[in-house]
Amino acid sequence: MTAALRFRNLTLGYDRHPAVHHLDGAVETGALLAVVGPNGAGKSTLFKGIVGVIKPLAGRIERGDPNPQNIAYLPQAAEIDRTFPINVYDMVAMGLWRRAGSFGGIDRASRSLIEQAMAAVGLSGFEERAIATLSGGQMQRMLFARLLLQDARVIVLDEPFNAVDAKTSADLFDLVRRWHGERRTVLTAIHDMDFVRANFPETLLLAREPVAWGRTASVLTPGNLLVARRMCEAFDQRAELCPEEQAPALAPPGEVARAGNQPGP
């Protein structure tokens, strides 16, 4: 198996303060990986690093496929101007950017792709609706339809099921399963531990430092979760320079890996 993403001693953050500290490891192609951790653990920061919105403070991310268009990203709080006069159809059609670009036409094949994507998320009949009139759940469905059209090999979802009802999250997770079945690599930040245990084979537990990474059952242990919860959230404004040039060696992928702080007593 080849890695879709490989993190090498990766540190990401803001103003030189790390939000993700010394992360090492690989996401195999076709993996369905849950990224869990308390608020402020660095999940969103990691995803922004993966899609290239922020640059690493140290270390690097190696992408199996260097084309940035092959990573699709659903941010936690999309910067969508919901008052903009655009309808659902056009919004979903943006997912075809790689096919159509700035000037390409939307031909019949593309149109049928758009219709299929809208049907797949249960939004058939919403084509002409202005995005301002959508509910939160419908909005999320629309964004998933756009993700479908992006047809990317790596899909990064930042808390995609927040603030949507059970029916919607079940429908949308069916799409995630479908992507997994197509051997796409899917990373999902998520807070619902029971949901992770039931649905995700692999989990990365993050609390600024990576706490554990491996099979979900071996990562989401009470001990690991306690460690994650203890790690402080706030930046230390007077933090010293990080002495570690290299991250401590990690256990091989697939097993529980631990870096940085050891669990407290």
Added chain:
Amino acid sequence: MLHEIFIAPFTEFEFMRRALAGALALSLGACPIGVFLMLRRMSLVGDAMAHAILPGAAVGFLLSGLNLFAMTAGGLIAGFVVALLTGLVARTTELKEDAALATFYLLSLAVGVTIISLKGTNIDLLHVLFGNVLALDDQTLVMIAANATLTLIVLALIYRPLVIECVDPGFMRTVSRAGGPAHLAFLVLVVLNLVSGFYALGTLLAVGIMMLPAAVGRFWARDTTLMIAIATASGAASGYAGLLISFHTGVASGPAIILVAGGLYLTSLLFGRVGGLVRQAFPGRHLEA
């Protein structure tokens, strides 16, 4: 009788034909730009940029009198410099884009007025501030038409990235690098159209033919394309009606055009199909589903 009121002024007087051609060309370029300014919540940016252009035109005026090319080049340069400095300061310091723009356009305006007061008379200053659509010469007319043509072509080229950049900048960043250049090209078009409007309507009112028709469009259309069409149509109608009113009553033509656009705007504000005040007050019975 009707012919005499509505058509004869243009068939009989060449300066009226020129003014009409200028006003129509102006609305073809400026109104679509205005719609995007409004949708990007940059309505006042047009106003600030119009002020920023003044010193450039003033330097051109100082160097070579009322010379089209000198004043145009000066205006464009001043506009671009202010736009670039604003972007630079907003990106590198704590000052946000609006504050950065405000500081630079005020500086620019003060410099411009100083330059004009050193060299010219108050009459000149009035000419620059308020323009004169009834005195467009061939060169100016060609320049306005060329700017409108260029605007429409560039807008067609950057339309898709510009719309996506407006509605979902985060998405645009992840799929393409075209968002930034599209925004920059758009700012260039804003400056270009302000310089055009400058000759017909003056620095202060040039923004009027951009923003008022755009606001009219917002009250009648739910999608961007229709909004642009309605804005352009109302801009052109304002130009025509404003010139007629100016001709028959003797009021200044620039303000007359903007006042007609303002009248269209107030009417739309009241009776507009999309969120007009009357519509809001009497929405009708709600539907079943």
